[in-house]
Amino acid sequence: MRSIRAAATGAVMLSLALAASACGGGSSTGGGSDDSPKELTYWASNQGAGIEIDKKVLQPELDKFEKQTGIKVKLEVVPWSDLLNRILTATTSGQGPDVLNIGNTWSASLQATGALLPWDAKNFDRIGGRDRFVDSALGSTGADGQDPAAVPLYSMAYALYYNKQMFADAGIDGPPATWDELVAAGKKLSKDGKWGLGAEGSNPAENVHHAFVFAEQHGADFFTDDGRADFTGDGTVAAVKQYVDLMAKDEIIAPGNAEYAQNQSVSDFAKGRTGMLLWQSASANLKSQGMSEDAYGIAPVPVQSGTPGAGKQVNSMVAGINLAVFKNSDNLDGATEFVKFMTSDAEQRILNTAYSSIPPVEAAQEDPAFASPANAVLRDTLAKSAVALPQVPDESQFETAVGTAIKELFADAAAGRAVTTDSVKAALTKAQQQMPKK
Template identity: 30%
Template sequence: MKFASSARLAAVMTAAAVALTACGGGGSDSGGAVDGKGKKLSVLVGVNAHYSAQQKEWFSDIGAKFKAQTGADIEFETFASANDELTRIQTSVVSGQGPDVYSLGTTFTPTAYATQAFVTLSDDDWKKVGGKDRFNPAALGISGPDAEHQAGIPFVSRPFVMAYNKELLAAAGIEKPATTWDELAQQAKKLTNPATGTYGLATGYKDNFDPWKFIWAMSVQAGNPLVDGKTLKLDDPSVKKAYETYFGWLTKDKVVDPSAVGWSNSNAVAAFAAGKSGYLMMTTSSSVPTLEKSAVAGKYAYATMPTTAPGEAAPKGDGDKAASILSGDNVVVADYSKQKDLAFAYIKLITSKEEQLNYQKIFGDLPANAEALKSLTDPKLKPVVDAAGKSKATPFTGAWGDIQLALLNVTVQSVPDLSNGSVDESGLLNRIEDAQTKGQASLDRAAKS
């Protein structure tokens, strides 16, 4: 699709520079049944590396139900990385053709909204997916810049928490999980025993998505929002302190398995599931299906992650509300789609109470459907639900995707140093300065657009 204004094109090109997060599918129904006989809806979804076989089965099951309801077929397309997703979004937005439906990680929603390439939902659109009151209000927190201008329809909620091995903590004389990052490091040292291959913390330094979230959390908890109006604050001392703390678990405290320098999140989950870690960091309820079939079944619990920044005695500002980013997946409909009714019908199906509970049972993610969420009774999930209430949205700016990528790239560029056992301070400062420069440039472009 060719955009009518240069401002819109500028917004698209800003978004094209962004590395995206998870993707998925959506659709709806328009009051009555939608006749889609002979038609095909295209849905872009991120590959679920943890549950690939189950995802294929879910595709088949939802496709059959959608066919029965509308007569239309669904073609699920997948992407395997942020760069893959970036290419698909860029190509589709600029050309005006591609998937009808995208599932976006919440942190990408502001960038997607800024492109003006996805449907800004009207009251009628919300009715087509069952009404706005179908959804947990907290899940709507990053659907758009305000309640009247929203593009993202909540699909699942994925607040980040930490899991802990109750037996390992008890054996180390630890009565309750840490509530500050300093306390967490102290506990992790007590839990670490390299002779047995047991470490205090499990996390993946080479994960494509998680590292920046630690830096965001520690910085916000220290009173630095990272984006202050039109000013980026990655050069604030709190950001350097956050990286030093995060890297220090591996290089100084030595409470992380040295192999973690090459781990993704799935490797960290596997280590915890094998009973080789006291804590599993930056995880979600999506780890439940794996852990319930592992050596730690019945021996683990979840807790909110610390909300007091490193070196601090208490959270600053609204840091106590930053236990997690406001996380999950939002479903958006491409503005160029000629099958919007089918798209909304699909979204209505997958956000129904029944399908949300089915998805939660298979993949572990919390429902965005309010009734489905309220019906969950598993006590293990209470800390996860609590974390959802203590989640803070990342800044709603079209530049956030670039800023997020810049934060992640500091870790990516530090991996060689981490492999050698230390991160040079001057090198770290140079990487942060580069991230600040690139992120501020993106923020400036977003402001002009």
């Protein structure tokens, strides 16, 4: 998840990156050099509850890679609030790492800068072949018709986490399957200083992810077939309003959540302050905050009616992390070897187990560790009812503009100002005006 400031800066810098044709990475401050072919710099995204947790997960694996290859990997775990901004700075300055994690929704935007190594058939063959990866993960690696800009590393999906004891105390028999049921459950849970549902109202990425799912359920999209922004259609307006109304009208989200941006809603859920949470692969995060797996259940994200599935029954975006290489790295061979290592069957089992994510490598998914009830929900969602965010060059600006518009609507709701169809449409009109002109 990324902060407003970082995402807004990123949108401006992406335009600069596109204009500069992207210099790439692998500089004296980041990647390996001709004098140091046995060294790589790796920017990892913050996947755990804190940066130190990521270091504990990753460093033993990097040490293992060094022992196998003789290549030392210098690790930096970059917070989500800084990651996109750091990457875009690297594409224009040439001061970047050799290998880096990217949010898979950024793939097409970063691909358009020209900074990242294209994963053509030859490069895929060097890491064991393209057919090792599941199709849904490959669908979020860049624009259609182009070689992927990155390789899938962790696959995730949104799910509904619910507090079993709070449900029992409120007389709720089981997890809601529709939004009407979720609102009804949320009202029963919202009492005595506790709330039905947590949200990250000040987090643009989280806002966009949920708005995208609601839009899909309304049969709408934020982009036309030719890639033009279209934020103000009836379906998209209704989708955004339905999401914000969980606070504004239904009153099952605490007004203070309008200011949340960095995992606070996960912490509230872990501490029993909220009864439900919509989150990507949250089990490891909850465990690190002391919540027992027995204390919560996991179910598919609700839909408008019926059960999740194809078409309008989409209930998650295809979430995940991709692994990319700056194409002007001075150590492309070492960087490719590192990608091969990180996406090997063995490492995929280790890393995705640590982060409660799903391996995008088919063979690794067969491990019994990924057959738990929680993982079964995520795997089923990715296979049947998840859709990739638009793989268009302007996706990064879309996240910034629409995510910020929703943040402002949540602020209105928290302050007691009316959130109406007209005010939602006005906010989305303003967001669309911030998009690059076609």
